[in-house]
Amino acid sequence: MSLRRIQICADDYGFDRAISQGILDTIDAGVVSATSCMVLSPAWPHWAPALKEREGLADLGLHLDLNEFAHYAARSLNGWIVAAYRGAVPVSLARPWIEAQLDAFEKRLGRAPDYVDGHQHLHQLPGIRDALLQVLCARYGHACALRITRSRQWRGAKAAIIGALGARALAAGARAEGLRVNRDFAGVYEFQPAADFAALLKWWLDFLPDGGLMMCHPGRAGATETRADGIRGARVKEHAVLAGGQGRALLQALGIQPGRCRDWDVARAD
Numbered sequence: 001m002s003l004r005r006i007q008i009c010a011d012d013y014g015f016d017r018a019i020s021q022g023i024l025d026t027i028d029a030g031v032v033s034a035t036s037c038m039v040l041s042p043a044w045p046h047w048a049p050a051l052k053e054r055e056g057l058a059d060l061g062l063h064l065d066l067n068e069f070a071h072y073a074a075r076s077l078n079g080w081i082v083a084a085y086r087g088a089v090p091v092s093l094a095r096p097w098i099e100a101q102l103d104a105f106e107k108r109l110g111r112a113p114d115y116v117d118g119h120q121h122l123h124q125l126p127g128i129r130d131a132l133l134q135v136l137c138a139r140y141g142h143a144c145a146l147r148i149t150r151s152r153q154w155r156g157a158k159a160a161i162i163g164a165l166g167a168r169a170l171a172a173g174a175r176a177e178g179l180r181v182n183r184d185f186a187g188v189y190e191f192q193p194a195a196d197f198a199a200l201l202k203w204w205l206d207f208l209p210d211g212g213l214m215m216c217h218p219g220r221a222g223a224t225e226t227r228a229d230g231i232r233g234a235r236v237k238e239h240a241v242l243a244g245g246q247g248r249a250l251l252q253a254l255g256i257q258p259g260r261c262r263d264w265d266v267a268r269a270d
Contacts, residue, residue: 002255003255003256003257004208004209004210004212004254004255004256004257004259005210005211005256005257005258005259005260005263006205006208006210006211006212006213006214006256006257006258006259007033007034007059007182007212007213007214007258007259007260007261007263007264008031008032008033008034008213008214008216008242008258008259009032009033009034009035009036009059009061009117009147009213009214009215009216010023010026010027010032010034010035010036010215010216010217010218010242011035011036011063011117011119011215011216011217012036012038012063012119012217012219013035013036013037013038013047013051013063014037014038014039014041014043014044014047014048015038015041015043015068015219015224015226015227015229016041016043016224016225016226016227016229017043017047017222017224017225018219018220018221018222018223018224018232018235019217019218019219019220019229019235020043020047020050021219021220022218022219022220022235022236022239022243023035023218023219024050024054025218025220025239025243026216026218026239026242026243026247027054027057027058028054028057028243029242029243029244029247029248030248030258031242031243031247031248031251031258032058032216032218032242032258033058033059033258033259033260034058034059034060034061034114034115034260034261035051035058035059035060035061036061036062036063036117037051037060037061037062037063037105037113038063038065038068038069038119039062039063039065039101039104039105039108040065040068040069040070040101040104041065041068041069041226042069042226043225043226044104044108045108048108048109049108051109052109052110059114059115059260059261060109060113060114061113061114061115061116061117061147062101062102062105062113062115062116062117063117063118063119064098064101064116064117064118064119064122064123064128064132065101065118065119066080066097066118066119066122066128067080067119067120067122068119068227069226069227070097072097077120077122080122080125081125081165084122084125084126084127084128085125085126087126087127088127089125089126089127089128090127091127091130091131091134093127093131094127094128094130094131094132095131095134095135098131098132098135099135102135102139112139112140112143112144113144114144114145114260114261115144115145115146115147115261116132116136116144116145116146116147117146117147118147121149121162121165121166123146123147123170124148124149124165124166124167124169124170125165125166126166126169129166129169129170129173130173132146133170133173133174133177133179136177136179137177137179142177142178142179142180144179145179145180145181145182145261145264146170146174146179146180146181146267147181147182147185147213147215148167148170148171148174148181148182148185148267149162149163149165149166149167149185150163150167150168150171150184150185151163151184151185151186151188152183152184152185152209153184153207155186155188155204156188156189158188158189158190159185159186159188162188163185167185171267172267174266174267175266175267175268175269178266179266179267180261180264180265180266180267181264181265181266181267182211182212182213182264183209183210183211183212183213183264183265184208184209184211184212184213185212185213185214185215186204186205186207186208186212186213186214186215187204187213187214187215187216188215191217191230191231191234192234193233193234193237195234195237197234197237197238197241198241198246198250201214201241201242201247201250202250202254205250205251205254205256206254210259210263211259211263211264211265212259213259216238216242217231217234217235217238218235218238218239218242218243219232219235219236219238219239220235220236220239221236
């Protein structure tokens with residue numbers, strides 16, 4: 001039986017100590033194969049060296065941040081969505097933000113990101129996505145991959161809404177530029193502490209194809225030293241599954257190899 005290569009990507013690295021340590025645990029467990037970095041967080045400079053020590057164990061990406069630690073983060077998530085679809089976030093405005101975050105990533109890790117995605121998926125919105133495509137191609141050619149949020153099958157209303165906010169347009173732009181993208185996308189849920197993350201994990205992994213991506217948000221328990229974290233309880237539950245033996249055992253039982261961006265293909269037409 002051939003193994004399916006699925007990238008399991010932990011978002012929000014660098015947010016604070018508990019989240020960063022928790023993500024490192026899941027990488028060390030051999031379950032998480034990518035992590036997306038919040039380079040505007042005041043904790044980022046402290047936690048970047050730990051990723052350099054794990055070079056080769058996981059893909060490292062930029063978690064483009066417009067609404068968490070950014071000094072221009074005056075809008076809520078809904079505010080960014082409305083502004084982008086009203087044309088109030090032109091390419092000329094978004095490009096410097098993207099360039100600055102890529103600079104911060106490269107400064108601490110000494111290399112380009114393997115991929116870019118977005119905090120709360122804002123990287124796929126109009127204006128922002130156009131600027132992102134321009135910047136990535138100018139800086140890296142075809143070398144940097146992109147996360148696409150489109151689910152290829154029904155994975156709930158929230159997942160469908162996220163994908164509808166720009167996944168097709170971003171994939172079309174990536175296809176025009178010859179950029180690699182994930183084949184499918186999973187990991188969306190309501191982050192309720194009562195959620196059965198182990199059952200959700202099995203459901204997502206059961207149906208993801210080779211070259212698919214599952215995002216996750218593991219973290220250790222503990223107070224934050226940066227900003228309030230509204231999903232800490234869910235993070236702790238994810239960490240227990242992904243950093244413990246349960247996550248690794250599930251991958252083995254399902255015939256899944258933790259995937260990397262190099263497993264992805266150039267974006268294709270639907």
